[in-house]
Amino acid sequence: MYASCPKSGKGKPHQKRKSRLHARGAQQPYAFMPKLSKALYNKLWRKVAYVRSTTHIKIKNERQLWSWSLDKIDDLTERQFICESTKDGFLVDWLLKGCPKCGGKVTPLQKDSRAGKDDWFHRCTKDGCQMRILPHHGHLIFRTGKGKSWKPLRLQFKLLFGIVAGLNTVQLHRLWPVNEKMLRSMSIDLDKARQLDVQQKEPQIKFGCPEEGKWVDVEADEFDAGKSLDANEPAKLNWEQWGGIIQRGVPESLVLFKTRPKKTKLRAPGPGPIKKTDWYPKAKKWLKGRKVMLHTDGARSYKLGINRKRRMDGIIHNYVVHRKKKINGRWVHPKFVRLFYNRLPDGGELYTKGGTQVIDRAWRHMREFTRHRNPTDTRSFLARVRSAQWVYWNMHKDLFAATGHMLKALQG
Numbered sequence: 001m002y003a004s005c006p007k008s009g010k011g012k013p014h015q016k017r018k019s020r021l022h023a024r025g026a027q028q029p030y031a032f033m034p035k036l037s038k039a040l041y042n043k044l045w046r047k048v049a050y051v052r053s054t055t056h057i058k059i060k061n062e063r064q065l066w067s068w069s070l071d072k073i074d075d076l077t078e079r080q081f082i083c084e085s086t087k088d089g090f091l092v093d094w095l096l097k098g099c100p101k102c103g104g105k106v107t108p109l110q111k112d113s114r115a116g117k118d119d120w121f122h123r124c125t126k127d128g129c130q131m132r133i134l135p136h137h138g139h140l141i142f143r144t145g146k147g148k149s150w151k152p153l154r155l156q157f158k159l160l161f162g163i164v165a166g167l168n169t170v171q172l173h174r175l176w177p178v179n180e181k182m183l184r185s186m187s188i189d190l191d192k193a194r195q196l197d198v199q200q201k202e203p204q205i206k207f208g209c210p211e212e213g214k215w216v217d218v219e220a221d222e223f224d225a226g227k228s229l230d231a232n233e234p235a236k237l238n239w240e241q242w243g244g245i246i247q248r249g250v251p252e253s254l255v256l257f258k259t260r261p262k263k264t265k266l267r268a269p270g271p272g273p274i275k276k277t278d279w280y281p282k283a284k285k286w287l288k289g290r291k292v293m294l295h296t297d298g299a300r301s302y303k304l305g306i307n308r309k310r311r312m313d314g315i316i317h318n319y320v321v322h323r324k325k326k327i328n329g330r331w332v333h334p335k336f337v338r339l340f341y342n343r344l345p346d347g348g349e350l351y352t353k354g355g356t357q358v359i360d361r362a363w364r365h366m367r368e369f370t371r372h373r374n375p376t377d378t379r380s381f382l383a384r385v386r387s388a389q390w391v392y393w394n395m396h397k398d399l400f401a402a403t404g405h406m407l408k409a410l411q412g
């Protein structure tokens with residue numbers, strides 16, 4: 001086939017190019033579709049779901065109850081409350097873990113014998129240690145401090161519940177008379193815990209399931225999280241840009257990575273699309289050989305010459321045009337979702353809907369979540385982005401129960 005085409009490249013007639021590329025299951029010229037009657041096209045359009053995955057379920061959050069509620073927290077006695085929250089992973093089970101100082105055995109929960117106190121603690125049984133261990137000793141989020149800033153564990157637990165439920169500092173402050181500083185530091189600590197969890201789990205994400213032979217839809221895009229003035233060059237802007245990949249119908253597959261965009265002039269609307277040097281290694285790492293239909297916008301960097309040199313087998317790239325542009329000499333109008341015809345390497349055919357609707361929604365969530373954070377405060381902003389990712393992963397689950405599982409995994 002190669003021999004009959006002396007020059008491969010742009011100026012070639014459509015037909016020849018098609019046959020060569022199709023035989024290899026590679027990327028097709030933009031907008032190639034078999035000739036279909038209007039009725040057939042409409043039928044296909046209705047038949048091909050945007051999210052083809054069968055495991056995809058829609059859950060209405062307003063109809064879903066969480067396993068914890070403020071009423072439940074109030075109804076328990078102090079001892080029951082500690083036992084229940086330990087069972088659900090919010091507190092460390094010291095009976096299992098042993099004394100944090102010497103590793104020795106600890107006593108079961110015992111009550112502070114002083115009058116009017118309802119404090120519970122464990123005590124180390126080892127001679128010479130006898131450490132008094134509060135249930136939330138050394139906790140990632142709860143504090144055991146003394147004095148003015150001291151707040152009972154149950155109140156801290158309610159505050160955590162409020163933060164996870166999505167209340168902001170002002171709303172929390174109205175509901176419980178706690179100072180803003182404490183609320184903010186709790187919220188930042190929660191972000192950091194989520195960040196740790198995301199860092200542990202993200203590398204285990206696998207796109208698609210090539211063993212089953214199915215091709216899955218994956219979307220990739222980039223998003224500008226914020227901008228700040230450059231410290232060395234005052235007339236330049238630094239941009240915080242993130243790239244993301246997600247498998248449609250699987251929110252817990254959202255993968256994020258930071259890109260290195262160029263500095264721009266002060267009035268630039270954005271840093272421009274992702275760079276090829278940022279995208280290529282990520283595509284290789286996450287998508288190569290995974291049998292994925294990659295859906296992106298029309299940015300040139302995503303194309304990578306995938307498959308032309310067979311470096312990226314297992315990826316078929318479809319892209320939609322978000323802005324009127326010229327492709328292969330023809331003007332293409334923007335269309336955010338469109339039907340694509342794909343010839344698979346094994347000879348099969350597959351229609352999919354191209355578009356970046358799922359990841360666009362993820363970006364809306366990220367933007368909402370990071371809105372009040374300052375991107376120049378790099379560390380806390382990074383934690384916030386990862387925290388948003390964690391919430392996105394768990395968005396159809398009981399977020400508070402998921403927080404318990406997360407704390408259990410992190411604290412043992």
Ligand SMILES: [Zn+2]
Nearest residue numbers: 099102124129
């Ligand atoms: Zn001890």
